[in-house]
Amino acid sequence: MQKSQIFFATQTGNSQEVAEKLQEELEASGIEVGCVDMFDSDPDNISELSHLYYVVSTWGEGEPPDDSVGYFEKLKEYPDGHYAGKKFAICGLGDSGYDIFNGFGKDLESELVRLGGVGIVDRVDCDIDFEELSDPWIAKIVEHEKALQAEA
Numbered sequence: 001m002q003k004s005q006i007f008f009a010t011q012t013g014n015s016q017e018v019a020e021k022l023q024e025e026l027e028a029s030g031i032e033v034g035c036v037d038m039f040d041s042d043p044d045n046i047s048e049l050s051h052l053y054y055v056v057s058t059w060g061e062g063e064p065p066d067d068s069v070g071y072f073e074k075l076k077e078y079p080d081g082h083y084a085g086k087k088f089a090i091c092g093l094g095d096s097g098y099d100i101f102n103g104f105g106k107d108l109e110s111e112l113v114r115l116g117g118v119g120i121v122d123r124v125d126c127d128i129d130f131e132e133l134s135d136p137w138i139a140k141i142v143e144h145e146k147a148l149q150a151e152a
């Protein structure tokens with residue numbers, strides 16, 4: 001069975017905005033997908049999920065938002081292959097004025113690949129005007145989800 005979930009990691013709300021927009025656009029196509037803050041989620045609880053969509057910002061010097069550090073630390077402790085076969089997509093939000101542009105989005109992708117996840121669309125690294133890349137990313141995910149529904 002195909003089941004998807006959206007996760008966001010945010011400090012000031014931009015990633016949550018993008019994540020909720022994705023959720024709304026899926027709903028507008030009749031597709032119900034959960035949307036949760038990494039802070040409120042446990043990376044253990046993915047056994048029922050086939051598709052994981054992440055919208056994450058970067059803070060500090062290329063780090064996750066404060067509230068999401070615990071989630072990411074736990075993910076990094078899993079053995080290789082722990083997420084084998086899980087499909088994922090990442091929309092990173094950052095600011096190219098910082099040395100480590102979108103560091104968390106990139107680090108999260110590396111971890112998910114190490115864990116055996118399979119990217120379904122290319123990661124996007126959004127700059128300050130994040131909608132320029134997040135809107136097309138959302139459209140791709142919606143198309144992907146529609147295709148999954150059509151297969152079911």
Ligand SMILES: Cc1cc2nc3c(=O)[nH]c(=O)nc-3n(C[C@H](O)[C@H](O)[C@H](O)COP(=O)(O)O)c2cc1C
Pocket residue numbers: 009010011012013014015016056057058059060061062063065093094095096098099100101102103128130
């Ligand atoms: C103090 C501070 C540190 C930041 N550090 C980084 C960084 O290292 N790399 C990056 O790409 N963006 C960095 N950013 C930019 C944020 O990631 C960007 O504003 C993003 O849109 C915030 O999304 P959020 O509201 O979901 O947290 C930083 C912003 C601030 C204010």
